[in-house]
Amino acid sequence: MNAKTSNKIAVATLYLIALIVVLILLSLLGYILYNGVPVISWHFLTAPAKAFTAGGGIGIQLFNSFYLLILSMLICFPIALGAAIYLNEYAKQNWVTALIRNAIEILSSLPSVVVGLFGFLLFVVYFGLGFSILSGAIALTFFNLPLLTRTIEDSLSAIPDAQREGGLALGLSRWETVTKIIVPAAVPSIITGVILSAGRVFGEAAALIYTAGQSAPALNFADWNPFNISSPLNPMRPAETLAVHIWKINSEGIMPDAKAISSGSSAVLVIAILLFNFAARFIGRRLYKRLTSS
Amino acid sequence: MTEKILTTHDLHLYYGNKEALKGINLDFNRLGITALIGPSGCGKSTYLRTLNRMNDLIPDVTITGEVKFQGRDLYAPQADTVEIRKEIGMVFQQPNPFPFSIYENVVYGLRIAGVRDKSVLDEAVEKSLRQAAVWDEVRDHLHESALALSGGQQQRVCIARVLAVSPDIILLDEPTSALDPVSTSQIEATLLNLRHDYTIIIVTHNLQQASRISDRTAFFMDGELVEVGNTKEMFLNPEKKKTEDYLSGRFG
Numbered sequence: 001m002n003a004k005t006s007n008k009i010a011v012a013t014l015y016l017i018a019l020i021v022v023l024i025l026l027s028l029l030g031y032i033l034y035n036g037v038p039v040i041s042w043h044f045l046t047a048p049a050k051a052f053t054a055g056g057g058i059g060i061q062l063f064n065s066f067y068l069l070i071l072s073m074l075i076c077f078p079i080a081l082g083a084a085i086y087l088n089e090y091a092k093q094n095w096v097t098a099l100i101r102n103a104i105e106i107l108s109s110l111p112s113v114v115v116g117l118f119g120f121l122l123f124v125v126y127f128g129l130g131f132s133i134l135s136g137a138i139a140l141t142f143f144n145l146p147l148l149t150r151t152i153e154d155s156l157s158a159i160p161d162a163q164r165e166g167g168l169a170l171g172l173s174r175w176e177t178v179t180k181i182i183v184p185a186a187v188p189s190i191i192t193g194v195i196l197s198a199g200r201v202f203g204e205a206a207a208l209i210y211t212a213g214q215s216a217p218a219l220n221f222a223d224w225n226p227f228n229i230s231s232p233l234n235p236m237r238p239a240e241t242l243a244v245h246i247w248k249i250n251s252e253g254i255m256p257d258a259k260a261i262s263s264g265s266s267a268v269l270v271i272a273i274l275l276f277n278f279a280a281r282f283i284g285r286r287l288y289k290r291l292t293s294s
Numbered sequence: 295m296t297e298k299i300l301t302t303h304d305l306h307l308y309y310g311n312k313e314a315l316k317g318i319n320l321d322f323n324r325l326g327i328t329a330l331i332g333p334s335g336c337g338k339s340t341y342l343r344t345l346n347r348m349n350d351l352i353p354d355v356t357i358t359g360e361v362k363f364q365g366r367d368l369y370a371p372q373a374d375t376v377e378i379r380k381e382i383g384m385v386f387q388q389p390n391p392f393p394f395s396i397y398e399n400v401v402y403g404l405r406i407a408g409v410r411d412k413s414v415l416d417e418a419v420e421k422s423l424r425q426a427a428v429w430d431e432v433r434d435h436l437h438e439s440a441l442a443l444s445g446g447q448q449q450r451v452c453i454a455r456v457l458a459v460s461p462d463i464i465l466l467d468e469p470t471s472a473l474d475p476v477s478t479s480q481i482e483a484t485l486l487n488l489r490h491d492y493t494i495i496i497v498t499h500n501l502q503q504a505s506r507i508s509d510r511t512a513f514f515m516d517g518e519l520v521e522v523g524n525t526k527e528m529f530l531n532p533e534k535k536k537t538e539d540y541l542s543g544r545f546g
Binding site for chain 1: 351377392403459
């Protein structure tokens with residue numbers, strides 16, 4: 001066989017493999033959307049779930065998913081940003097930082113159900129936070145922190161050293177160089193990383209089953225005092241999210257339209273995550289343009 | 295005798311155990327251009343970077359000896375690198391504009407120093423860009439990204455960025471080696487204008503460049519200062535054999 005033919009065969013094989021990946025993705029998406037989209041309606045998106053009768057919605061679960069996401073990002077982002085800045089800009093390469101990096105790596109490969117059980121034992125039981133949004137948000141932080149730290153660190157290290165030298169040579173302190181030049185220059189890719197990890201968090205179920213709980217008590221959307229138990233903002237209430245809802249309906253749902261609700265919820269979840277992905281690209285690109293010309 | 299603005303005495307620098315600078319004694323007069331020349335690896339860039347303490351960033355570097363800027367010891371324990379670098383600016387081999395607009399690039403040092411007044415900033419931008427001889431080319435797109443400029447324009451914006459914080463000394467580390475001949479001659483013209491107001495120390499690989507623009511030349515080899523003197527005299531009539539060999543292209 002001559003070099004040209006073997007090259008052609010190799011290229012064809014690679015195309016085929018790529019095609020298979022795309023086909024798997026498209027058929028999965030197609031199946032989920034085909035089954036789920038007809039179920040979606042304004043009523044479905046806003047009404048509370050019903051346990052025994054048909055016609056329930058996912059309003060509360062949807063709200064819970066977003067609220068939990070925002071809370072956990074509020075906890076997670078500052079820590080991840082700080083850790084990433086330390087690791088990339090300040091830390092010397094020695095055994096301490098090697099240990100930190102290893103710890104981050106191991107933490108990021110922990111199965112999320114283990115994170116969930118750990119959160120259950122520590123926050124729910126030991127600290128007495130109960131099944132609550134707060135417990136869930138902290139568990140999600142554990143789950144999300146390593147990846148987010150890594151993404152932000154990568155964004156920072158993609159900024160060339162010439163920029164650091166330029167800043168320092170201009171009489172900026174190390175900290176000013178980091179906060180005024182390096183981080184702003186990295187903002188677009190940091191935002192992209194944050195949104196992508198938000199997508200992961202949004203679809204997470206296993207870590208939440210034991211921490212945020214599997215019940216969605218009725219909420220009074222007119223009550224925005226976070227200390228009232230029926231207020232949507234109360235962080236101490238149990239909160240079933242959309243992903244957990246899907247899991248629960250399929251394992252123990254007894255409403256007559258369980259299958260339809262499960263399909264509809266799955267479609268909503270997938271669409272939301274797709275939106276996160278597209279938004280990440282769009283916002284990242286726009287921000288880069290905005291920042292590089294004022 | 296003109297005033298010495300910067301003096302180095304018995305300056306040694308080690309990368310780990312390797313001695314890269316072997317006791318340099320070199321002084322700089324206020325104003326004018328001094329060129330540092332020598333073959334690759336001779337220590338001229340390393341020397342330049344000791345003058346604003348940029349070598350501090352490299353791990354495992356040991357520096358002994360004395361560098362004095364207007365009589366102040368730059369390596370004294372209480373010396374503030376941030377203050378030093380405001381007075382001794384630097385331009386690098388690769389143009390490194392920040393990924394912001396041209397305007398923001400030039401005012402960055404001033405903004406960080408706390409200048410808020412728009413009219414002061416505007417004035418500084420125009421003045422610095424004019425001094426760097428790039429104003430006419432960029433005046434209509436000050437608010438576009440500096441990264442969209444050509445390499446030569448970027449480098450002149452980088453010079454303007456340094457000028458905006460009004461340093462006393464400007465260090466340039468092979469500022470034209472990444473640029474085409476036209477941009478190079480524009481940068482050289484810029485430097486010739488600036489030599490009346492600033493003390494300029496430039497590292498260059500290009501002997502013609504050194505002879506075209508510098509008032510004094512210092513020739514480095516193997517971590518030692520071989521010869522320093524008036525550029526014209528040195529190029530026409532070098533004192534040392536090594537200098538003559540290098541200038542006549544017999545090595546390096």
